[in-house]
Amino acid sequence: MRKWLFRGLLLLLVLGVVGAGVGVWVLTRPTIDTVGRVTFDREVAVPPLAASRVDGAGRRVFDLRTQAGESDLGRGEPTATWGYNGAHLGPTLRAKRGEQVIVNITNQLGEDTTVHWHGMHLPARMDGGPHHPIRPGATFAPQWRVDQPAATLWYHPHPHERTEMQVYRGLAGMFLIDDPATGAAGLPHEYGVDDVPVMVQDKAFDDDGQLSETGRFGSEIGILGDSVLVNGTPGPYLDVTTSLVRLRLLNASTARIFNFALSDGRPFTLIGTDGGLLDRPHQVQRLPLSTGERAEVLVAMRPGERVVLRSGPPAPEGDFAMRRFQGGGDRFDVLELRAAATLKDSSAVPAKLADVPRLDPATAAEHREMEFSTRDINGRRMSHDRVDAVVTRDTTEVWTVVNGHGTPHSFHIHDVQFQVLERTDGGPVPPLLSGWKDTVYLPPHEGYKVIMRFTEFADPATPYMFHCHVLRHEDEGMMGQFVVVEPGGSPRLSAHHGHGG
Incomplete structure (x- = not known):
């Protein structure tokens, strides 16, 4: 009996020493620092502009396919990656304001995916959220009219609980919008050159x-x-x-x-x-x-x-x-x-770039508060059958979005761009947050009051998302749904479904 007691105490002692060692390593390990240590020996790849055509209906048509492949990421041996129209990342889609676009997306992966148009104003059923998976071997063809100022947007997958892994493996690309009215012609504009x-x-x-x-x-x-x-x-x-x-x-x-x-x-x-x-x-x-x-x-x-x-x-x-x-x-x-x-020589930078009309909080039809904490928003995790906010078309709303604990988060909303009104700690709003935004960093225990206007695209059956754009947090439930309805309308969610599966 004494022998077994001695062995048990010895095991506890060893485990304690190991645990203490791990704790010391975690607390004292160096931060990552590559400054001055990178050999810049490869010319940066510039994503090609995606090929497109104009169909008989006057729509600009793009074709995307998700696929697996291998890429040289500097490790000596090829690295397994995913991409659009290639082994890694995707081409840059480019369209003009006012154009009707259609994107044929074919899924050649072995699992469901989606394509979300991050920052784009478009109907919810075209938005590429997690409630519209594209099954392996299937094709989905979202179409919409581009109607927003010149901007740098991007596209990436948004499948239920798999967004982090799919983006990390390489599914991402840019979508540039051109608009002569907000393009500031004096700025550098030759793609891939300046x-x-x-x-x-x-x-x-x-x-x-x-x-x-x-x-x-x-x-x-x-x-x-x-x-x-x-x-x-x-x-x-x-x-x-x-x-x-x-x-x-x-x-x-x-x-x-x-x-x-x-x-x-x-x-x-x-x-x-x-x-x-x-x-x-x-x-x-x-x-x-x-x-x-x-x-x-x-x-x-x-x-x-x-x-x-x-x-x-x-x-x-x-x-x-x-x-x-x-x-x-x-x-x-x-x-x-x-x-x-x-x-x-480049042209001088214009003193005036674009008109950014300010939204008036006095006109807000609704004020909402969103606290991001652990993996919840307002204490609730994502549920496909729950609507977290019902928004009336052609109204303005003010949302206060706050990080309620010590882990960094971010706030991203689909469909609309917002303006930052103020910081919740009373500090000054920096220039980075003075224009139109769809994503904003939420430092620990801090947040922002933001204002946005919801126009067009009322659809009581199909929700948009708002969520933390730390993608593991999103996958683990830090996400909510809102629907845009006509005045006096109410939500009626359709069944969870896929495209062509």
């Missing part, structure tokens, strides 16, 4: 060079990689041939927050955010972007110089938990800009 998409993603790899999907130990926000790709390119550089280069930044990671700056500390010019151009340019030195957010910036270059776009720690010094467990202390070299010996 107007360049910069899709930034972090990845983690296993010993065999394959994508690791296990996530970082202790992380509450999902996968945090130790490598950064731009448009799928490791160690990327961009040859710059003009005195101004326009970068369309997209944080297409599943969890990581970036805090962009230039390596020599020079300011750059912020000209646009999620929903389009700002009313005027702003000089900034740092630009934080959470998952799903976009920003358009102009970088001034001198002949022959090199400067690195990098990401500094996005969390403040005092936030130990976020810096240690959520990537808030990590630093990355992202993209090297290499100016040619002779640069073509």
Whole structure:
């Protein structure tokens, strides 16, 4: 009996020592820091513009197929990836305001997927939410009229409980809207030359060079990689041939927050955010972007110089938990800009970029409060058969969206763009949040009051989504549904269904 008691006490002692060791390692492990350590030896890939045609009905037609493949992500051996019309990522779709578009989406994967048009104003049944899965082998052809200002949008899957994995494996692409009325003709606009998409993603790899999907130990926000790709390119550089280069930044990671700056500390010019151009340019030195957010910036270059776009720690010094467990202390070299010996002169940046009419909170028909905490919104997790908000068409609403605990979240709403009215802590609203937005970062214990107007597309049977764009949080239930109804209408959800399955 004494022998077994001794062995039990010894086992508890060993487990205690091991547990303490693990705890010390977690608390003392170094943050990720690639600054000065990246060999920029590959020209950054520029996603091709998607081929399109105009059919007999005058619609611009695109074709997308989801597929599996292998890609060179800099690990020596090919890495298994997913993509649209190729092995990894997808082409850039481009359309003009006023055009009717149709996108034929064929699913060649072995599981359900969807395609969500992030930032697009369109009918709910075309939006690509989780209630409209595309079955393996099936084709879905959403169509809508593009009717919003010039903007940098993107597309990605949104399947029920599988969004994080599908985006992480490579399903993502950009959708650019052109509009002469809000295009600011004096800005750089030659795609891939002085107007360049910069899709930034972090990845983690296993010993065999394959994508690791296990996530970082202790992380509450999902996968945090130790490598950064731009448009799928490791160690990327961009040859710059003009005195101004326009970068369309997209944080297409599943969890990581970036805090962009230039390596020599020079300011750059912020000209646009999620929903389009700002009313005027702003000089900034740092630009934080959470998952799903976009920003358009102009970088001034001198002949022959090199400067690195990098990401500094996005969390403040005092936030130990976020810096240690959520990537808030990590630093990355992202993209090297290499100016040619002779640069073509760019036009001066216009003092006025676009009209951004302000929505008036005094006209709001409804005020709502949304608290994001753990994996819930207002204490409830996503349910396909529940409507969380009923919105009347042609009305304005004010939503207060708040992070109720210590883990970072974000707020994304489908169909509409919003404006930030104020911070809940009373602080100033930064230039990054002065224009149209569809996604906004919610720091721990902070939030925003936002205003939006719901026009057109009343459909009591088909919901739009609002959710946290930290994709693991979304998959685990941090999402709600709203429907837009005619005045006096009420929701009547249709059955959960797929397309062509």
